[in-house]
Amino acid sequence: MQVLILFLVLAVLTVIGFRLGRSRSVKLVGGDVARLHSLPGYYGFYVALWCGIPALLLVLAWVSLEGPVLTRLILSAVSPELLLDPNGGPISQAHLNLLVNDLRNIASGTVASTANPLVQAAGLQLASYREISFGAMTVVALALALGGAGLALRWVHADFRARNSVEKVIKTFMVLCSLMAILTTVGIILSLLFESYRFFARVPMTEFLFGLQWSPQMAMRADQVGSSGAFGAVPLFAGTLLISLIAMIVAVPVGLLAAIYMAEYAPRKVRSIVKPLLEILAGIPTVVYGFFAALTVAPFFRDSGQLFGLNISSESALAAGVVMGIMIIPYVSSITDDVVTAVPNAMREGSYGLGATKSETIRRVVFPAALPGIVGGVLLAVSRAIGETMIVVMAAGLSANLTANPFEAVTTVTVQVVTLLVGDQEFDSPKTLAAFALGLVLFVVTLALNIVALHVVRKYREQYE
Amino acid sequence: MPEAMETQMTAGTPLLSDTSAVKVAARDVNVFYGEKHAIKGVNLDIKQNEVTAFIGPSGCGKSTFLRSINRMNDTIDICRVTGSIALDGGNVYDRSIDVVQLRARVGMVFQKPNPFPKSIYENVAYGPRIHGLCRHKDELDEVVMGSLERAGLLNEVKDRLDQPGTGLSGGQQQRLCIARAIAVNPEVILMDEPCSALDPIATAKIEELIDELRENFTIVIVTHSMQQAARVSQRTAFFHLGTLIECSDTEQVFTNPIHKLTQGYITGRFG
Numbered sequence A: 001m002q003v004l005i006l007f008l009v010l011a012v013l014t015v016i017g018f019r020l021g022r023s024r025s026v027k028l029v030g031g032d033v034a035r036l037h038s039l040p041g042y043y044g045f046y047v048a049l050w051c052g053i054p055a056l057l058l059v060l061a062w063v064s065l066e067g068p069v070l071t072r073l074i075l076s077a078v079s080p081e082l083l084l085d086p087n088g089g090p091i092s093q094a095h096l097n098l099l100v101n102d103l104r105n106i107a108s109g110t111v112a113s114t115a116n117p118l119v120q121a122a123g124l125q126l127a128s129y130r131e132i133s134f135g136a137m138t139v140v141a142l143a144l145a146l147g148g149a150g151l152a153l154r155w156v157h158a159d160f161r162a163r164n165s166v167e168k169v170i171k172t173f174m175v176l177c178s179l180m181a182i183l184t185t186v187g188i189i190l191s192l193l194f195e196s197y198r199f200f201a202r203v204p205m206t207e208f209l210f211g212l213q214w215s216p217q218m219a220m221r222a223d224q225v226g227s228s229g230a231f232g233a234v235p236l237f238a239g240t241l242l243i244s245l246i247a248m249i250v251a252v253p254v255g256l257l258a259a260i261y262m263a264e265y266a267p268r269k270v271r272s273i274v275k276p277l278l279e280i281l282a283g284i285p286t287v288v289y290g291f292f293a294a295l296t297v298a299p300f301f302r303d304s305g306q307l308f309g310l311n312i313s314s315e316s317a318l319a320a321g322v323v324m325g326i327m328i329i330p331y332v333s334s335i336t337d338d339v340v341t342a343v344p345n346a347m348r349e350g351s352y353g354l355g356a357t358k359s360e361t362i363r364r365v366v367f368p369a370a371l372p373g374i375v376g377g378v379l380l381a382v383s384r385a386i387g388e389t390m391i392v393v394m395a396a397g398l399s400a401n402l403t404a405n406p407f408e409a410v411t412t413v414t415v416q417v418v419t420l421l422v423g424d425q426e427f428d429s430p431k432t433l434a435a436f437a438l439g440l441v442l443f444v445v446t447l448a449l450n451i452v453a454l455h456v457v458r459k460y461r462e463q464y465e
Numbered sequence B: 001m002p003e004a005m006e007t008q009m010t011a012g013t014p015l016l017s018d019t020s021a022v023k024v025a026a027r028d029v030n031v032f033y034g035e036k037h038a039i040k041g042v043n044l045d046i047k048q049n050e051v052t053a054f055i056g057p058s059g060c061g062k063s064t065f066l067r068s069i070n071r072m073n074d075t076i077d078i079c080r081v082t083g084s085i086a087l088d089g090g091n092v093y094d095r096s097i098d099v100v101q102l103r104a105r106v107g108m109v110f111q112k113p114n115p116f117p118k119s120i121y122e123n124v125a126y127g128p129r130i131h132g133l134c135r136h137k138d139e140l141d142e143v144v145m146g147s148l149e150r151a152g153l154l155n156e157v158k159d160r161l162d163q164p165g166t167g168l169s170g171g172q173q174q175r176l177c178i179a180r181a182i183a184v185n186p187e188v189i190l191m192d193e194p195c196s197a198l199d200p201i202a203t204a205k206i207e208e209l210i211d212e213l214r215e216n217f218t219i220v221i222v223t224h225s226m227q228q229a230a231r232v233s234q235r236t237a238f239f240h241l242g243t244l245i246e247c248s249d250t251e252q253v254f255t256n257p258i259h260k261l262t263q264g265y266i267t268g269r270f271g
């Protein structure tokens, strides 16, 4: 709370710094702004940055270091008997943590778990430390802000390259932002790798990659941890492939033809209506597709299967795949539409000029020219299908059947990751760790697909630029 | 539409007296892009086995008129053509005319070389294939080689026929496009500024080629270079703001133009 107020004060100071900087620069040249190296606003920003950033950094550093430092201080100041257990030895780590927690609670004014007067006193002492610390921080931060602004104000003169400095700071800031995204990704990958490594320490990798039996529940029994066959992921891979294949069988032809119609045949009016409609399809939350699949499509398939004497499970791969295919149609069609319209009109004219009809031109010139881009788009769609979770969680079922029959229930990698982690789980049982291994496989596969796809698309783009 | 009716007199000899030598006869041709009147009442004869050059300032309608000869303007929704353009006496805008057949008889070469992203061989084979001109592979081979030969490209590409046509130099690409047009064995070849994207050496080669092709084809070439028109053509038509101002033998147009606008244009006073 107090820190918030401090932030507010700093913000106000920064604004004042901005105004001072700007007006000082204008005054320096007697109002003739053209004589300044940079626009007056840049001088304002320059001063504001010097006012705000050092102080802000200090406050952030201080707040994050304050806790541990003060804890050490208070532990060296408390009466030593608090740190001894009844036998005379130093207290265990767990007890120490408990004590520190008590001290903090007392210091913050919340009730502690003990009423030991020694602890009480120490807690109050911690509270006073905190106050001193905050006071010191406030003083230093304000001094930094004022000092920074003052210095910066003195540096302001007509030839001073304020714009360059400000832009450098902004650039640094942007670099930090992009670093943040990259570091987060790297962190996620590392944790995937690390946890998978722990998994593979218990279940051999060959077992996992080539085993035909998937039943992680069995492995929970103490005598069977890592027992053979329980973590064979092949049925999951097969299920994922089957469902993705069905999805692509639906999405590729429909998406392609829809896109070619829109790009080549549709009158402008139709195009302006149909294209946004298809894009809306891409905006439907996948969970909606999921219950659409589970409640409408799957029963429909089951019932119509009965008509023909087919036994279609109500959690069939077919239903999940078809709905996933519908979901993916817009991806395929929008990329196809892009690459088809990117084929230069000169190609079409050349073909028409030789007496080719529209359909000949599309089949023999436009489509082959667009093919690399289309392949790239389809690969992106495949990686999308493989990683899709919600639809399969709701419609594909949990039984890890190793089958190529689309009428049976199968399960996928993503579904299993979800089921492995749902509920209270020990965090280091092979069962939970298996989720990381599955995640890693998924990651590697989709990454490879994306790299290939982007490479293909880029190569295609170069062709016409 | 009254404006379409008024037919301005064209200076020179736009119509030929020897009607047997006329390959293409345009009569009272008007072209509209929506409301825009791009070609106004043009009457013009194009002579067999000659090169006719269209010159004139940018936007005067040279391309528009050229493209109405093989009905390439059909691909533009808002474009409308009135009047008649007769190819060997038959109006190409007649209902009975199939554009596919028409464009097989009237080939086209564009401003920017536009080979298909296929092999050199496939580029040339494209036309014969879609028109089903060749029954056997050797027949097709013969047509492809012959067309490349006539386009003066065979020697340069004969040992890389399976490589992409887009990998050739600009001038080679344009000659490939000419070979592609020749392969269908058209009667007329329309060329819309075929050299404007090429360097002088490539241009010289194409001009030489055009001169040779004249023997077997009737050629219409749009050019913004008056030297080029003077070098390659036998007759020259000068367009201005959608109107055919003057048309005569090339020699006549460049040495002794009749209309003031033509004089102004060829002496470089405008355009």
Ligand SMILES: Nc1ncnc2c1ncn2[C@@H]1O[C@H](COP(=O)(O)OP(=O)(O)O)[C@@H](O)[C@H]1O
Residues within 6 Å of the ligand: B033, B036, B038, B056, B057, B058, B059, B060, B061, B062, B063, B064, B065, B076
């Ligand atoms: N597709 C089109 N839509 C509308 N107007 C066009 C189109 N093509 C050409 N025009 C117009 O028709 C006129 C003649 O164009 P064009 O035949 O290309 O001239 P040129 O080839 O002589 O430079 C120009 O004013 C141009 O703006």
Ligand SMILES: [Mg+2]
Residues within 6 Å of the ligand: B062, B063, B064, B192
């Ligand atoms: Mg033009």
